[in-house]
Amino acid sequence: MKKLLDTLHKIEPDKKTSPFLHTLFDGFFTFLYSPNSTTVDGGVHMRDGMDLKRTMIHVVLALQLCYLFGTYNIGHQHYLAMGDPAYDGLFEGFHLKLIYGLIILLPLFVVSNLVGLGIEFWYAARKGHAIEEGYLVSGALIPLIMPPDLPLWMLALAVAFAVIIGKEAFGGTGMNILNIALLARVFVFFAYPTEISGDQVWVSGYDKLAAGAAPSYDSYQHLMMGIFDGLFGLFDWATFEAAAAGQAIVDGYTGATPMGLAYAGGWEAVTDVYTTSQMWWGTIPGSIGETSKIFVLVGALILIVTGIGSWRIMLSMFLGAMAMAIIFNMWGATPFMEVPWYYQFYMGSFFFAMAFMATDPVTASSTNTGKWIYGFLIGAIGLLIRVINPAYPEGWMLAILLLNVFAPLIDHYVLEANISRRLARAKVKTAA
């Protein structure tokens, strides 16, 4: 261990002559070793064991189940759409589904982190700062909220936009106003609406979701599948080639999202296509990481127990959405409004937004009272957008970004209340 440390110190680049290399080195070195810095006089002499790296990594850890299931579900949906009864069951064709998921997801993950971290490193070197950990979480979140077949250049562009305009322009980690991950998604949403919006589900590997459409792979996917087919052949397992041969989307595959169905025909229309248990466990098409309610909730629980995510925001957001859904139930003007309020939580990405997006401490309200208001409004407005907006029946991304903008205002009024309390206290004194 001592040797490694010495070697590392020897190869440390000079900060003056090569600032970028030094920043890079520093980033990786502090990743490997907690620094040997000690407290300075004029402040505390001992510090809490918690730092920002540990905070961030716990969010990433909480996401791991979503990653595991998301990867698998990409493949599962791909083969489910083919309608080959050999792959209908969740665990049939396990190796094919898992590897297919990896082939799709890994490039997204790599591109998201290469572009995002690259920009962070570059800015850190320019400013002479240490690399801050903010992108650790954003980089893990962004692939999970994208459609699986998003072109990589689009992802790269979205990430660059989010990090440069959303974060670095405002001063880096801790200074941004809008949630970085959602900013990347909203960029794709508005810049390339054909890729992400609409009422059609996202199933990887098809140019269009219509009966008779055959799976189509690009050259990278062909290459990877070929490599793995060779491997599978050794074990006498089913190969990608055999599985895809002559297969096409079956008749009756609607390709509609649960919410698209609910918008048109209420809860019955949804349950005609998806069962509640499918929606709850997440074996439905969607963005990569958000489909499984149960695994997202496990992540939320990890965040709450460790105290990393604000339970106030999560609870109030749930209450807000619930209140809005109950109001809609009573109103009942459209089929979507009549969906029983508790079934609203089976559809869409409410829980993912609640656990991982709304709780971002930088962009959320920073006062505890403010967090209650902030969460409640996200819940209420998000559901309003989901149910009323005909173009795109889901609202959490837009609701959270909207409330990100309003969070400082909410805090302002909470602080003003604190100031008034203090003034009132002084007034009572002088009066008495």
Next chain:
Amino acid sequence: MKPTNILRTLIVLAFLSSTNLLMAQTSGSSLTSIAFGAVVIALLLAVLFSVGGNVLKIKAKEIGADASGENYGIFPRMDEIAGKKVPDYTTNGSYHKLKKGFTVNIKGDAAKRISQPKVNTYAVSPKNFHGMSPIPKVVVAVGDKVKAGDVLFYDKKRDNIQYCAPVSGEVVAINRGEKRSIKEVVILADEKQISRAYDLPSLDTSRETLIEFLLGSGVWPMITQRPYQVVADPSDDPKGIFISTFDTAPLAPDLSYIVRQGDNSAAFQKGLDVLNRLTSGKVHLGISANASDSVAPAFKNATGVEKHYFEGQHPVGNVGVQIHHIDAINAGERVWTLDVQGVITIGKLFLNGTFDTTRLVALAGAEYKAPQYVLTKQGANVGDLVKDALTTDHVRLVSGDPLSGKKVTTEEYLEFHADQLTSLEEGDYYEMFGWLVPTKPKVSLSRTFPGFLFPDVKVKADTNTHGEKRAFVVTGQYEQVLPMDIYPQHLMKSIIINDFEKMEGLGIYELAEEDVALCEFVCTSKQPLQQILRQGLDLMREQG
């Protein structure tokens, strides 16, 4: 009920409900077999849990968790479910239970034992007093003989406040620091201590005469003014005088133990009587209502004062927190605060007619061979105090508690108000993946460390920062450990951008560095909150 107990109960309930679920799925079997299965599973679980609970208790003892009745098992005990009662001595005052706060539980508590190391030199340093001009008027010269209580120097800005010799002896050095500022005036103590003689006024005399006497006697700097945490201004009439009789800071001395020594109890009461004459308001005593503290009669039976009982974790013992709950400081108001040993020094002046700065100082921290109390005087030389007492020289000595004290070397001297000399291991080590998988236990507010389940296990502290400084990211953390109606993070930001109106509105007057020290400790972003606050306080004071 404590959070750890709630967690324990939840775990048990979760297991019980999972067995129910299991049974619900065994459809088709008859009711009796289900019932039988339930009983068997319940019995098995009961055995498993009681064994597990006992193993936990044994383990807890092995790793040195406090054995004094703390519950380390799985199940909460009956008395824990019912909740603890308020101590019965708290009936003669107001009672405040503060939920926010955090106990920094580290090794090295001073044993209740008093030694008396030989200290040769003592010093008074102008740097100990905020807001004083850096070059005060020194009225002694090297070689002068002084008695305890003789004037050493005074502040040119407020020349009626005099700073006096804590001991009798010979002035051996007037050390200068940066830009010719006076660092300290050093006195080589006499073998036999003599005090200056005083013409004691009666306590019935007018307030002005009394203040005049206190100013001339040398005890005045014991009185601190809030806001700004500076030596009190004799021309003010404070709205109250506040004294905290317990210290909840890590490794802090037990003030109840200190006041029980010698004639300290009588001196403390006498001091309170004097202070009572200085304010048109009241003298307020903050007293511990924590069940673990054995409160001295001198505190709970003190007369002529308002008593306020506080229950909670650090920083509940901070006088600033107590003032906030008793009678918070509004803009334009002044209050005075003293520490217990300061009151005792004033009391001794009136009891015995001598200037006696004798005080008990806790040598606390894991780097001492035997952490204990030492009997010494104000401004004692650090090197003399810790001679042969340390186990290592890779150590940082802190005059005061580890969160708000000042770093001192063995050539330097105890701070004016210090009743604690803490030793901490210097933490200049690299820790591989220390942020991810800590290799040694760390004190932390965060529940990402397993230590949160065992809040009573003491951890060895060091000065490592455990991470690098970052921008403010995490929110709500400071509020969790500051039991005041204040938003520390927003206040800090308003200080950083020099927003006077916001600073005042958000309650800067109610805070001193020691009050935000715990916030600084828990800060994930490792921000220097105490420095920021001091910068704000100085700015506000300059603006008047």
